[in-house]
Amino acid sequence: MHLALILLGAVVLAFVAMPLLIVVPMSFSTAVSLEFPPPGWWTGYYAAYFSDARWTTPTLNSLGIAAAVSVLTVLLVTPATFAVVRHRFVGKGLVNLALMLPLAVPHIVMAIGYYAFLADIRLLQTFPGIVLAHTALSVPLAFLVLSANLKGFDRGLERAALSLGATPARTFLHVTMPVLWPGFAAAALFAFVQSFDETVVALFISGRDTETLPRKMFDSIRTTADPVIAVVSTLLFAAVAVLVIAPVLWRAVSRRRSEARP
Amino acid sequence: MAPNGFSRRAALTLGGGVAAGLAAPPFRRVRAAEVLHVNTWGGIWERAAIKNLFEPFTRDTGVEIRPVSPVSFAKLAQQVRSGAYEFDVTTLGAGEIIRANQANLLEKLDNTDLVKNPPFLGAAFQNGASSHAFATVIAYQKAKYPNGGPQNWADFWNLQKFPGSRCMQRYAARILPIALVADGVPMDKLYPLDINRAFASLDKIKPAVRTWWTQGQQSQQLLRDGEIDCIALWHARTLELIDQNQPVEIVWNQAEIERAYWVVARGTPNRDNALRYLEASVKPERVAGFCRDSANGPLNPAAFNFLSEAEAARMPTAPAYRGKVFEQDILNFGGDVNAATQRFERWIGT
């Protein structure tokens, strides 16, 4: 049974990987829509993607929105996480629950909520409206990542700096930040990706001039289903590959370097 | 936080260099102060509209027109409610124009020349500018039916004689009359519709309907990819596939003719330009060009002065099809179009 499970596991791994891999050859296909294996090969759909403002504009919109979301999320979440992780205070349990709530509400529910809400305050189909909504949805993940990092932080370092006469601000800047920056970076990244990928809410609240990439992809899958979607998918997939593999490699390299040191 | 500012700047540097310069059609380079957003059906339809309707309008007025897709009746309703506009102008079929007026979604045309000084009889209908006629026809995969496929709607409904998957448009006002024709109602005695009978007829074909298309390009993709054996779609989309050598057959018999109208979304800040666009869009030479390239039938009779007989023969309004086709009579629908649409949507989902 042990062996059978492992063999089955290998099959499941193929099941996990296969759909990811198929978009790559598909993006070099000459097919008009969903034909596989490709009838011929070319890079024409890459040219089509990069030269068509109807694709590049949503891409830039999404990048901009996600960047703003990650900054805003980290700015809001950082002080709160410090308080929740380090202090005991009245109402902490409630705060903890409130920070996790956006993760528990299905996005379609928030989509209609934001749709009505943003229309009322005249922010529907605007960049600020999308950034606000995505920031709220990004809070829980950023909080989880940051608090996990903060829990592992050795507070003796801060105490030492404070006892040596450093101000709390200087301590934060010169002691806390240098140690915790991977945590901040990870929190910002989670917020970025969450916003960049978010589809359902964006379908309802983004608009003509604020179209996001997922919305464009959704429309495109529903209408032409042409391989430009495979091009975008391949590019996204490559970005994910870099994000996932880079830290693994980096850790391996830095481990080797630290081992090399006496 | 100024995502608006920075992304626009980014779009100018990056998008401006890469995108606009390379392959954007010339109309995009007109940096007019005013912009009109027009909702289009994409594909062949959009190309025909850009060349024959949008570009001439921009030349005359300096107002840039940007196409927006996909077409969505829902968006029209949403934007009037929310005040955030995706498009200023769109086209509606007969069923939708009734629903749109019920919900007060359209700008009135009373002060335009379409009403005050109509260029042709029926130029304005229900706050829409009469543009063109199109047809919903049967199309099928030749490979699936080598001995000929369904020749009328009763055949389309006949799953024993013509087994295979079906697909139709998710559009109640267009599908209910077809369901009645399939059930044996004579084409000239359809209206007012017996809506219950139409649903009973639809029940019979439901198991074979794999999916319901909503976008013109989607109907083509389903047919091209062989996902669907037999489909009810627009004639122009079918002709385009045939022109691309797809192994697809078109059946003109019992085609359902319907009119399309240009309308202006109520409350749009670009109302004046939008109304000017409507007046310009029914000019005979323009609508003739649009119809020539998109294989639709012009509703302005003067347009035929600009069309050859061969060109007119591809259109659903051609004399050759008279008697074989039937037309929608939406004012005599036989019930509330909106209620029928709600019922249709539920029926699909169960």
Next chain:
Amino acid sequence: MSASLAPARSSLRSWLLVAPLIVFLIAFFLVPLAQVAIMSVSDPEWGLGHYVEIATDGFHLRVLADTFLTALIVSLCCLLLGFPLAYAMAAAPPALAAAMMVVVTMSFWTSFLVRTYAWMVLLGSRGPVAHLFSWFGLTAPELLFTRFSSTVAMTHILLPYMVLSLYGVLKRIEPSLPRSAASLGAPPSSVIRHVVLPLAAPGIVNGLTLVFVLCLGFYVTPILLGSPREQMVAGVIGQQVEEFLAFGEASAMAVVLLASTLVVLGLYHRRFGLDRLWG
């Protein structure tokens, strides 16, 4: 940041740190959410009409039942597929386990839309699966736009959540424990059944809860490749808003969906504590 301050002052300072975020969430999360609840009883007129309709008209109950059934099936499929994979990862040598982890993580991070599109290519009638059938001389069944296609795609999309949940616990199970049980004479299958499974139970519950809850609210995938006859709640909600601007009806369905989600999460919370779920 010393801990020697009086509790009251410390509480105040903590609240000052938390306040911006809490205010933000109230303004831009709770208010929109409350608006959904209000619309469900006020649009187009005040009353519980939409809820009565949901409970009585058959259509909505059917959609809800379909949604729960789908979520259940997808959760079980994820467990059946996820367990062997997590088990293999836990048993693999570190380098191989890391490589497998990369694959799972990449799937996890790849957009829902990309994976949905990939399944459209895979299951299309001109796709590789159909070709496989024809190599064996069989006609491929219709795969797209069926309950099968949406179930497969949703399983694939949610599988990483299950695998990551299970891997966490399986990895923590003392590797020598099954071996020592085996050395006492237990056959391997009973080791897995009596030693590994009970120890992995928290991970299983975790994974099932996550997948079930996420699946309940699924919108994009069923719309793009599911059957039009088997709609999920989220799709119906979106359609009511988009097609008919029926905010009241859509909101009432949304409240029911939210309540179902919260009930599942609440049960989990009472038993295990919510903060463990996404840990």
